[in-house]
Amino acid sequence: MSDIKLNFEHHHSAHCENGVISNLFKFNGLDISEPMAFGIGSGLFFIHIPFIKVNGIPGTSYRIWPGQIFQRASKRLGVKMYADTFRNPKKGKEALDAVLAKGIPVGLVVSVFYLPYLPEVFRFHFNAHNLVVYGKEGNEYLISDPVMEHVTRIHEDDLMRARYAKGTPEPMGKMYYPTEMPKEIDWKKAIVEGIYKTGYDMSHIPIPFFGSKAIRYLASKLKDYPEKVGDRKAALYLGNIIRMQEEIGTGGAGFRFVYAAFLHESAKKLNSNWLQDKSIELTKTGDLWRDFAFKAGRVCKNRSADKTSYKDLSEILIECSHQEEKLFFELHSKIRTI
Amino acid sequence: MKKNEVPQDITKLDKGPMNWVNYVTDENGNYTKEISNGWEPENIALEQVWEDVNNNVEATRQKVVNGELSPIAYYLEKNLMDIPLLASYVDKWQWQVKRHMKPEIFKTLSKEMLEKYAFVFKISVEDLINNSSLRK
The missing domain is CATH 1.10.260 (434 Repressor (Amino-terminal Domain))
Incomplete structure (x- = not known):
């Protein structure tokens, strides 16, 4: 295969999935920012399911599961996507090369563990990372990884390992790219639908594992960690909450700032002072989340058996939960009237 | 978070030249992007995992x-x-x-x-x- 280098513009982003959506759509002529992609794709969420353990630590997430932002954003914007997996690695590679040869940049789902360009301390077995391949030179693919400041490259063998990582979920060589872009975009409709869904997810799901209820649920579990699992594990559990909250450059507020940026941009697009007020409110909640992470970090570091510190942290979470419940309840009930 | 509050905390871990994009508000309250090369709580959590x-x-x-x-x-x-x-x-x-x-x-x-x-x-x-x- 001869060398290919597509004229792909790389934008450094806070998060991989939004970043890939934004970068791929921009290449195809649809100018959309990262927060816009995140908001229209209803990316913001909160999940805490203590009995689903990841490496022995209760699962917590500040956003919707991988792949959903993409699906929702393209549906609401009217973008038609091609997406496929390949059980046979050889076929997966051929398919990728064939599409590149046609001059199409391709989105891939990969495991972070096998990306040599990332510093070792960030390489865990996380199998739902997204990046764009925009060319090939010799036996190296040219990569636009949204969380990297600049474009990079990767040896074809390493990319194959990353695409065919095992575990949950298995990427199975998944690749995707837009096939048809909309002629006109009804931004208002897309934004309203995105906000309506997030409003529902955060304030109306009648199960304690999801939405703002789950933040309270986590708070109730958190305050008993030292007694229930011991100091060492309690610190690991708490560290995991911080890491999920930070999850690659979300500003320490678990995507709350990205969503506030989305509300801010939407307010301008739709000329709505109300949305701007909501953006300011969410920024304040984001700052509270940061406060939580900061204090939690100190608790982790001290490893103190101090029960009160966990109780204090739990109270901050309860406050976060109330603020978000109120905010998203209001967004859900009023967004369709603007 | 305001633009001038973006943390630049260092860690003993070798993070290479990694920087994160943060969404922050500028002096007029508009959202914008700013680079951060680390934050204390995240560093602590990461150090803790690697120690383990x-x-x-x-x-x-x-x-x-x-x-x-x-x-x-x-x-x-x-x-x-x-x-x-x-x-x-x-x-x-x-x-x-x-x-x-x-x-x-x-x-x-x-x-x-x-x-x-x-x-x-x-x-x-x-x-x-x-x-x-x-x-x-």
Whole structure:
């Protein structure tokens, strides 16, 4: 295969999935920012399911599961996507090369563990990372990884390992790219639908594992960690909450700032002072989340058996939960009237 | 978070030239992007995870050197894997992988099986068998 280098513009982003959506759509002529992609794709969420353990630590997430932002954003914007997996690695590679040869940049789902360009301390077995391949030179693919400041490259063998990582979920060589872009975009409709869904997810799901209820649920579990699992594990559990909250450059507020940026941009697009007020409110909640992470970090570091510190942290979470419940309840009930 | 509050906290971990994009508000309350190269709570959480990993790797290394476990156990920890994950990489049941971690069973493994493990761990078969490198 001869060398290919597509004229792909790389934008450094806070998060991989939004970043890939934004970068791929921009290449195809649809100018959309990262927060816009995140908001229209209803990316913001909160999940805490203590009995689903990841490496022995209760699962917590500040956003919707991988792949959903993409699906929702393209549906609401009217973008038609091609997406496929390949059980046979050889076929997966051929398919990728064939599409590149046609001059199409391709989105891939990969495991972070096998990306040599990332510093070792960030390489865990996380199998739902997204990046764009925009060319090939010799036996190296040219990569636009949204969380990297600049474009990079990767040896074809390493990319194959990353695409065919095992575990949950298995990427199975998944690749995707837009096939048809909309002629006109009804931004208002897309934004309203995105906000309506997030409003529902955060304030109306009648199960304690999801939405703002789950933040309270986590708070109730958190305050008993030292007694229930011991100091060492309690610190690991708490560290995991911080890491999920930070999850690659979300500003320490678990995507709350990205969503506030989305509300801010939407307010301008739709000329709505109300949305701007909501953006300011969410920024304040984001700052509270940061406060939580900061204090939690100190608790982790001290490893103190101090029960009160966990109780204090739990109270901050309860406050976060109330603020978000109120905010998203209001967004859900009023967004369709603007 | 305001633009001038974006943290730039350093850590003892080698993070290379990684920077994160943060969404922040500027002096007029407009959202904008700003680069951060680290934040204390995140650094603490990450250091804590690696301390835990390194402790496990070291404890397993001791057991391999003492002949209680086969080198597979060491490389499993070194590669941040667990038994279900390793089993799916080498196309075996979990109980088989557990068995392969016994030194006496490990000695009887076929060349193909050893090659499979070596490929997953990105090392040569010689390095896998020869555990002298694990003795410090």
